[in-house]
Amino acid sequence: SQTIHQWPATLVQPVGSPLSLECTVEGTSNPNLYWYRQAAGRGLQLLFYSVGIGQISSEVPQNLSASRPQDRQFILSSKKLLLSDSGFYLCAWGEDRAAYEQYFGPGTRLTVT
Amino acid sequence: AQKITQTQPGMFVQEKEAVTLDCTYDTSDPSYGLFWYKQPSSGEMIFLIYQGSYDQQNATEGRYSLNFQKARKSANLVISASQLGDSAMYFCAMRGGAYSGAGSYQLTFGKGTKLSVIP
Numbered sequence: 001s002q003t004i005h006q007w008p009a010t011l012v013q014p015v016g017s018p019l020s021l022e023c024t025v026e027g028t029s030n031p032n033l034y035w036y037r038q039a040a041g042r043g044l045q046l047l048f049y050s051v052g053i054g055q056i057s058s059e060v061p062q063n064l065s066a067s068r069p070q071d072r073q074f075i076l077s078s079k080k081l082l083l084s085d086s087g088f089y090l091c092a093w094g095e096d097r098a099a100y101e102q103y104f105g106p107g108t109r110l111t112v113t
Numbered sequence: 114a115q116k117i118t119q120t121q122p123g124m125f126v127q128e129k130e131a132v133t134l135d136c137t138y139d140t141s142d143p144s145y146g147l148f149w150y151k152q153p154s155s156g157e158m159i160f161l162i163y164q165g166s167y168d169q170q171n172a173t174e175g176r177y178s179l180n181f182q183k184a185r186k187s188a189n190l191v192i193s194a195s196q197l198g199d200s201a202m203y204f205c206a207m208r209g210g211a212y213s214g215a216g217s218y219q220l221t222f223g224k225g226t227k228l229s230v231i232p
Contacts, residue, residue: 030220043117043204043222044158051218059219088156094218100149102220103159 002027006091006105007101011095017062021108023091026072031093033074035066036087050074065068084111115140117205117223124228127196133180133228134190136205137191142166147188148220151177152202161203164188192228200230 003026013019025031032051036044046059048066056066063082067075074091089107092102116139126132133213138147164172164179172179180189190198206220 034218034220043224044206045222046219046221049218057218088155090158092158101160101163102152103160105156107156109156 002093002103004091004093004103004105006108008108009106010109010111012111012113013081015083016080018090019076019081019085019110021076021091021110023076023105024072025074025093028072028093028095030071030096031094032102033068034092034094035074035076036092037088038090038107040087044090048076066099077080081112083112097109115142115145115207115209115221117207117221119205119223119226122224122227124226126192126199126228126230126231128161128197128230129194131191131193132195132228134192134203134205134228136188136190136223138186138205138207140189140207142208142209145207147179147181147207148206149188149190150204150206150222151199152204152225158182158204162190176225195230197230197232200228202227 005024006010009072029060034049035047039045050056064078088107091105094102118137129208145166147164151159162174162177162179164181168196176193177189202225204225205223208220
């Protein structure tokens, strides 16, 4: 069966510091991968998605970036965090077809101080 | 552009009763998909049910059913025989069809409904 991992689970970082969140998927190959952010009390906002290694699409302009160095690894990064980057970050995977459900990881709660 | 509207910020239901969570959507895509996710306090988004726009029958998954009314652009979630463990946030989401380009990969979420099950 497929599983999706995210780490760290929680993170407290000062403004201006760098960020690296990692997501890995097991039990599937060539998945579509997604990064979402959820602000407190809100729905999810898609940040990035990837349909293959090195292929990243950005949905929201911001100071975040994403990379996919391996088929089942998706990384969310920032060179300098802003207060507005605080939130709950969720990684998701879906099969290599656009039509079906996405499965989410446990999430990372980021607080920028 | 796609839009999901969930008009109920919070709902209460008695244990063992059924409850309906509302969701309306707006899209210009002829083909699309509708999803419901559950988010307990732990934060993880749990997939519950999916309905394709061309599916003839309403989707069902155990105690969950989706009341799909295409003409009204509504996709309400019905939970039968509520349990205490059903207390959570519930999100309705939509993705575009195969010809929507980036929209076919993106899930657009509503703001959610907080369901509280009362013993």
